Amino acid sequence: MSKHLKIALVDDDIPNTEVLRDFLIRNGYSHVDKYHDGESFLDTLDRFDERALVLDFDLSGGGDLNGLEVLEAVKERSPQTHVIFFSGQDSLEVAVESLKNGADDYIVKSNAAFALVKTSLDKVYDLQVLKTSERRNARISWALALGWMITLVGVALFVAN
Amino acid sequence: MEIIDRLSAGDPEKKKYYLRLFLDTMEPELGNLRGLNVSESQEPIRAILHKLKSQVQTIGAADAHALMSAQEQVIKNGGQISQSELDDTCHQLSQLIQNLQDLLK
Numbered sequence: 001m002s003k004h005l006k007i008a009l010v011d012d013d014i015p016n017t018e019v020l021r022d023f024l025i026r027n028g029y030s031h032v033d034k035y036h037d038g039e040s041f042l043d044t045l046d047r048f049d050e051r052a053l054v055l056d057f058d059l060s061g062g063g064d065l066n067g068l069e070v071l072e073a074v075k076e077r078s079p080q081t082h083v084i085f086f087s088g089q090d091s092l093e094v095a096v097e098s099l100k101n102g103a104d105d106y107i108v109k110s111n112a113a114f115a116l117v118k119t120s121l122d123k124v125y126d127l128q129v130l131k132t133s134e135r136r137n138a139r140i141s142w143a144l145a146l147g148w149m150i151t152l153v154g155v156a157l158f159v160a161n
Numbered sequence: 162m163e164i165i166d167r168l169s170a171g172d173p174e175k176k177k178y179y180l181r182l183f184l185d186t187m188e189p190e191l192g193n194l195r196g197l198n199v200s201e202s203q204e205p206i207r208a209i210l211h212k213l214k215s216q217v218q219t220i221g222a223a224d225a226h227a228l229m230s231a232q233e234q235v236i237k238n239g240g241q242i243s244q245s246e247l248d249d250t251c252h253q254l255s256q257l258i259q260n261l262q263d264l265l266k
Binding site for chain 2: 012013014015016018019022023026058060061088090109110111114
């Protein structure tokens with residue numbers, strides 16, 4: 001089943017990004033874009049962005065921004081974007097700093113890391129499905145309430161005449 | 162290599178495609194690493210080790226990954242690695258690249 005969650009991978013590690021992209025596509029995520037520096041990703045970001053971002057911390061092989069600076073810019077411009085750090089930095093301080101600045105998850109690159117990224121994205125996807133369902137239910141409730149009001153006004157006018 | 166085997170799912174051309182991707186990064190970075198001098202700032206060495214350690218892990222070279230992670234950590238903590246330690250890493254990387262090239266034949 002194809003999961004309709006747009007994903008952006010931002011990592012200066014070209015081969016691993018390619019492998020992760022193929023892994024996610026193989027696991028049902030059909031829309032996965034990749035960027036090799038923070039600047040080119042931020043150029044595509046707007047405040048209605050609904051993508052989930054998988055972000056490397058050390059982007060020194062790409063542009064001038066590191067992962068924390070990209071996270072800061074994302075949270076400022078598009079606070080609803082979910083950010084999953086995917087980093088070779090096995091450091092508690094870096095992980096805590098990322099989570100304090102709004103990241104949803106911090107995954108250290110390891111043998112099991114691709115599966116962990118998928119699990120984390122599955123949670124984002126489930127949340128998105130739930131929000132979509134809640135919005136739809138709210139719209140249905142409003143439509144029903146409006147229908148009842150129109151009916152009542154109609155009945156009242158009929159009785160008055 | 163498990164992830165690459167799984168993704169290529171028995172397709173030898175697909176597997177070669179992934180291996181070439183890794184070789185295209187690892188070969189020039191090994192050249193860069195060999196050109197660096199341990200008596201100067203070791204930050205460029207750390208940056209290359211950081212970049213390559215994830216890649217060697219993905220292709221299943223656990224020993225090389227452990228060695229590069231340990232050396233990266235030493236430099237990050239303000240220490241220095243010796244020329245012979247750097248040579249050891251370059252030797253392991255060189256062997257790894259040779260193995261990947263053999264797989265491509």
